[in-house]
Amino acid sequence: MTTNSLSDALAIRAMASAFDAQRGKLPVPGDPHRLPGNIVVAQQISELGKLITELGDEVLFRTVNKEAGARTTPTVSGFSAAVRYAGEAATALGEVAQQLAFLEQTEHLHEQPDAREAAGLVIEDRLESADTALREAADSLHAASTTVSPPSSRLWAAVTRTPTPVYGAAPAAPAPSASAPAARTVRGR
Numbered sequence: 001m002t003t004n005s006l007s008d009a010l011a012i013r014a015m016a017s018a019f020d021a022q023r024g025k026l027p028v029p030g031d032p033h034r035l036p037g038n039i040v041v042a043q044q045i046s047e048l049g050k051l052i053t054e055l056g057d058e059v060l061f062r063t064v065n066k067e068a069g070a071r072t073t074p075t076v077s078g079f080s081a082a083v084r085y086a087g088e089a090a091t092a093l094g095e096v097a098q099q100l101a102f103l104e105q106t107e108h109l110h111e112q113p114d115a116r117e118a119a120g121l122v123i124e125d126r127l128e129s130a131d132t133a134l135r136e137a138a139d140s141l142h143a144a145s146t147t148v149s150p151p152s153s154r155l156w157a158a159v160t161r162t163p164t165p166v167y168g169a170a171p172a173a174p175a176p177s178a179s180a181p182a183a184r185t186v187r188g189r
Contacts, residue, residue: 005148005149006149008062008075008148008149009145009146009148009149010145011058011075012075012078012079012141012144012145012148013141013142013145015051015054015055015058015079015082015141016137016138016139016141016142016145017138018051018054019051019082019085019086019134019137019138019141020134020138022044022047022048022051022089022134023131023134023135023138025044025047026044026127026130026131026134027040027041027127028127035100035103035120035123036096036100036123036127037100038097038100038101038104041093041096041097041100042097044093045090045093045094045097048086048089048090048093049090051086052083052086052087052090055079055080055082055083055086056083058075058079059076059079059080059083062075062076062079063076074144074147074148075144075148077144078140078141078143078144078145078147078148079141079144081140081144082137082140082141082144085133085134085136085137085140086133086134086137088129088130088133088136089129089130089133089134089137092126092127092129092130092133093126093130095122095126096123096126096127096130099119099120099122099123099126100123102115102119103116103119103120
C-alpha cells in the first residue's frame, strides 16, 4: 500500500471522526441519580482500546514504509499526538469503571453515604475529563490533517454549501430571505 498526502489526510480525518463519534457515546455527566452503566463504560473502554491500536498501526505502517520518506513525518506526528489524548480518555473511563464497581459493592451498606457520594462526584469529574480528552484527540487530528494536506479550493466550496457544520469550515452564506423570488421549477416532458 502506498500513501500520499491526500490518503494520509483522509486517514487522519477518518480517525478524527472516530474520536468525535466516541465522544458522542459518552454518558452525559451532571445527573447524580442517573449514573452510567458498567456495561456502557466497559464497551467504551474496549472501543478506545481499538482506536489506540488503530493509531499505533497507522504510526507503525508509516514508520516502516520507507518509500514515503520525510513526507510521512507530519502524519506520524499527528497520529502519535492523538495516542496521548486517547490514553487520557481511557484512564478516565477506567476510573469511572472503578467507582461504579465500588458503588455496586457498597449498594447495601447505608453507613457509607459520604463515600458513595464522593464516588458519584469522581464519576462526574472523570466523565468530563474523558470528554475533554476525546475532544482534544479529535481536534489534534483535524489540525494534523490540514497540515498534511490543506483542503483544496474545491473542497472548501463543497464545505460551504453543506447544510451540516464541518470542522474548520467557514460559516455558510445566509439563506435567501422570504422576499427573494422563488426558484423556477423546470419540468421535463
